[in-house]
Amino acid sequence: MLSVREVRDGADVSKVSLPEEKALLEAFNRLTIQAQAERSPTLEMRCSWLKALERLIQENRQALVDAVNRDFGQRSSVETRLAELFPSLEGVRHARRHLKGWMKPRRRGVSFWFAPAGASVHPQPLGVVGVVVPWNYPLFLAFGPITAALAAGNRVMVKMSEYTPATGELLQRLARQYFGDDLLAVVNGGPELAQAFVRLPFDHLLFTGSTAVGRHVMRAAAENLTPVTLELGGKSPALVARGANLKRAAEAIVAGKMMNAGQTCVAPDYVLVNDKDCALLLDEVREAAKRAYPTLANNPDYSAIVNDRHYQRLRGWLEGAREAGARIDEINPAGEELAALRKLPLTLVQRCPEDCALMQEEIFGPILPVVAYDKFDEALAYVNARPRPLALYLFDDDPLRIDRVLQETISGGVSINDTLLHVVQEDLPFGGVGPSGMGHYHGREGFLTFSKLKPVFRQSRLSGVWLTRPPYGAAVEWLLKLMLR
Numbered sequence: 065m066l067s068v069r070e071v072r073d074g075a076d077v078s079k080v081s082l083p084e085e086k087a088l089l090e091a092f093n094r095l096t097i098q099a100q101a102e103r104s105p106t107l108e109m110r111c112s113w114l115k116a117l118e119r120l121i122q123e124n125r126q127a128l129v130d131a132v133n134r135d136f137g138q139r140s141s142v143e144t145r146l147a148e149l150f151p152s153l154e155g156v157r158h159a160r161r162h163l164k165g166w167m168k169p170r171r172r173g174v175s176f177w178f179a180p181a182g183a184s185v186h187p188q189p190l191g192v193v194g195v196v197v198p199w200n201y202p203l204f205l206a207f208g209p210i211t212a213a214l215a216a217g218n219r220v221m222v223k224m225s226e227y228t229p230a231t232g233e234l235l236q237r238l239a240r241q242y243f244g245d246d247l248l249a250v251v252n253g254g255p256e257l258a259q260a261f262v263r264l265p266f267d268h269l270l271f272t273g274s275t276a277v278g279r280h281v282m283r284a285a286a287e288n289l290t291p292v293t294l295e296l297g298g299k300s301p302a303l304v305a306r307g308a309n310l311k312r313a314a315e316a317i318v319a320g321k322m323m324n325a326g327q328t329c330v331a332p333d334y335v336l337v338n339d340k341d342c343a344l345l346l347d348e349v350r351e352a353a354k355r356a357y358p359t360l361a362n363n364p365d366y367s368a369i370v371n372d373r374h375y376q377r378l379r380g381w382l383e384g385a386r387e388a389g390a391r392i393d394e395i396n397p398a399g400e401e402l403a404a405l406r407k408l409p410l411t412l413v414q415r416c417p418e419d420c421a422l423m424q425e426e427i428f429g430p431i432l433p434v435v436a437y438d439k440f441d442e443a444l445a446y447v448n449a450r451p452r453p454l455a456l457y458l459f460d461d462d463p464l465r466i467d468r469v470l471q472e473t474i475s476g477g478v479s480i481n482d483t484l485l486h487v488v489q490e491d492l493p494f495g496g497v498g499p500s501g502m503g504h505y506h507g508r509e510g511f512l513t514f515s516k517l518k519p520v521f522r523q524s525r526l527s528g529v530w531l532t533r534p535p536y537g538a539a540v541e542w543l544l545k546l547m548l549r
Contacts, residue, residue, distance in 0.1 A: 084253045085260045091249040092192065092264055095219035098246040099191040099267075105217040107164055113214045113247065114163070118156045120242045121207065125149060127234060128203055135202070135228040137406055138368040143324055144203070151488040152207035158490040158507060159215040166215070166511045169520070177547060178529070182522040187515040189217030190267035194290075196258065196281065198273045199227035199370055200327040200428070205295075206235060209270045210248065212510025218268075219247055223261045226254045227370055259284070266290050268514055272329070274426070275499050293503030293513055295329070296496050297426045300453040302332035302483065303443055303469065304345060305460035312481065313459035314348035317432070318356055320457070320483025322410055325367040326430040327374075330455040330476075332483055333427055336443045339436040346393075346412060346434065353395045353410045360407055361400040368406040369429060375406045378429040381421045382411060390416040440465070447473055454500035457483050476500050 105113075121128070128149065133139045172183040193213040197206045206222055213220045222239075224232030232252040239250040251257065262269060262281045265288040271281045272295040285292045302320075304313050320332050337345050357366050369375040386392050393412040402408065413433045416422055422433050437443040447456070456475035460466050466480060476496040477486045487494055495504035505513050523529070531539050 084251075084257045088251055088253075088257060088260055088264075091221060091245075091251060094246050095192045095221060095249060099189070099219045104188060107167055110163060110167075110215055110217055111160055113243070114156050114160050114211065116242045117207065117210065117214065118153060118160075120238050121149060121152055121156070124234075124238060128231070131230040131234045132202060132228070134230040135199070136368050136370050138364070138366075139324075140365045140367050142365060143367065147323060147488075148201055148203040148207075151490075152204050152211070154488070155208055155211045155490055155506065159211050159511070162508065163215055163511075166508055172519075174521075178527075180524045180526055182524070184520050184522075186518045186520055187216070187512070188518055190514055190516055191218060192267055193218045193220050193514055194261065194264060194266035194269040195220060195222045196262065196269070196271040196273065197222060197224050198329075199225035200324060200329065202228040202231045202235075205272050206250075209505060209510070212505045213268075213514045214248075216511050216514035218514055220249070221261075221264075221266070222248070222250045223258055224250060224252050226252070226258075263287065268293070270503075270505065270513075271295070278501070293505060294496070294501045295494070295503075295505075296454065296499065296501040297329040297428075298451055298453045298496070298500040299333040299426055300330055300455040300457065300475070301447050302335045302457040303447065303459065304335065304337040304341065305440060305458070305462065305465055306338045306341065307462065308341075308459040309461070309481075310341060310345050310348050311352075314345060314352045316457070316459070316482045318349055318352040318410065321432055322353065322356065322366070322430055323484070325369060325408065327367070327370060327428050328484070329426075329428075330484055330487055331428075332432070332455075332457055333453070334423075334433040334435060336435050336437055336446060338440075338443075339438055342434065342436045346414075349410075349412065349432075350393075350395055354397045357397070357410075359398045359400065360396060360409055361398070361402055361405060366407065369408060370406075372406065374428070375408070378408060378427070378431060381425075381427070382413070382431060385413055385416045385420045385422050388417045388420050390414065390420065390422075444469070444472055451499040452476075452497045454496045455479070455484075455486070474498075 129141050129144045132144050167187060169184045169186045172185055174181050174183045195209040202225060210220050224235060236250040236252060239248045262284040269285050269290050270293040271278060275296045278294045278296045282292055302317050317332050357363055360366050382392060391414040394409045396409040408430050411431045413422060413431060416433050452474050454476040456473060456478050458466060458469050458480050474497055479486045486492055490507045493504035493509035494506040495501055503513060531543050
């Protein structure tokens with residue numbers, strides 16, 4: 065791998081043996097040279113970039129939907145438009161509406177002792193931003209970071225997942241068509257290219273994926289002191305309090321768990337419900353699942369597991385739980401054979417031992433462990449004893465108890481009496497905490513993530529700072545008596 069200095073000064077790509085890595089370095093060089101030549105893109109330029117991104121999405125909606133469908137084998141067209149294209153467009157439009165205000169320098173206060181000087185903060189582009197996109201939402205999780213990085217005035221390089229090759233190839237072609245070669249570059253390749261990608265000396269790197277891979281990404285970025293934003297995952301709980309509307313809770317949990325067949329980083333990973341309500345809630349969950357998906361095999365609304373590796377992983381985890389004594393309840397209303405289609409029904413798992421993979425790992429599929437509790441304190445203790453999740457879902461109408469959960473738990477985000485929807489509010493930051501990630505993006509927070517906030521101090525002609533400069537004498541002693549009171 066080439067050194068940081070070789071890349072920054074224009075890498076000699078002849079030293080690279082892999083054609084994919086050669087193309088990677090050439091693209092990085094182009095973006096770096098352009099970022100250095102144009103350090104402060106104007107508001108008009110950035111808005112034109114965002115308009116181009118909006119056109120890319122709008123003019124290729126069906127092609128984007130079809131590409132994702134090919135990659136999954138069966139991906140709900142409605143879910144791709146609803147959960148990928150719609151929030152992507154919302155993010156672009158939100159940035160365009162607010163960009164002028166985001167770009168303005170912000171006045172800051174000056175200490176009494178330095179008045180009448182002035183202080184302000186000026187956001188400026190970092191340079192070249194790297195984005196690593198996962199397979200589960202390859203459009204939204206590409207367009208969201210691209211939007212924030214372009215709004216902040218950066219050049220962007222995107223590494224698509226090898227599990228979504230059709231989507232990656234389409235985005236690579238569209239990026240070149242709508243942006244040319246020196247603003248946005250999309251690259252495709254396997255693990256070796258991904259490793260080379262995260263070793264590049266980006267000015268900021270955003271990675272979305274698993275916690276285990278996130279550790280490797282952060283380690284690689286540290287070699288170049290590249291700042292990182294990690295959007296990871298974890299086991300996001302759905303906590304159902306006593307007195308909650310069980311039908312409403314069940315419908316929201318089913319919607320959040322079965323969208324994209326559970327292949328969502330903020331999907332409810334397990335349910336905590338009071339023992340007295342457990343049977344009633346599970347009945348409501350079964351009915352809600354049957355209403356939403358009365359059939360599964362030929363239902364275009366129900367997505368497949370992305371590939372055989374992940375399908376077999378989920379089946380293996382279920383079998384391990386069954387052998388350990390868990391109760392397995394598959395909700396397959398029409399009793400269809402689904403294995404050949406890589407589809408899994410919503411599967412409820414009760415009494416699953418804590419050492420099973422289903423209780424230890426992020427599931428990323430339509431499998432829902434259910435944990436019964438006796439007292440609400442036990443439920444909070446259960447959540448707090450585990451790594452901090454990317455999302456927490458609380459179903460409750462008691463304002464005091466809601467406030468208690470918000471105060472006593474830490475998670476990347478919270479939705480109350482629903483699931484997933486905090487992620488698609490553009491004025492809310494999105495990000496994890498601890499093992500579920502670090503840093504934020506979306507909306508203004510995304511603009512700030514990909515900007516350097518430059519502090520500026522402006523001295524006044526009337527400054528008395530000369531009193532603090534040597535040679536020291538009686539004047540500074542008198543001033544220090546006042547300053548150190």
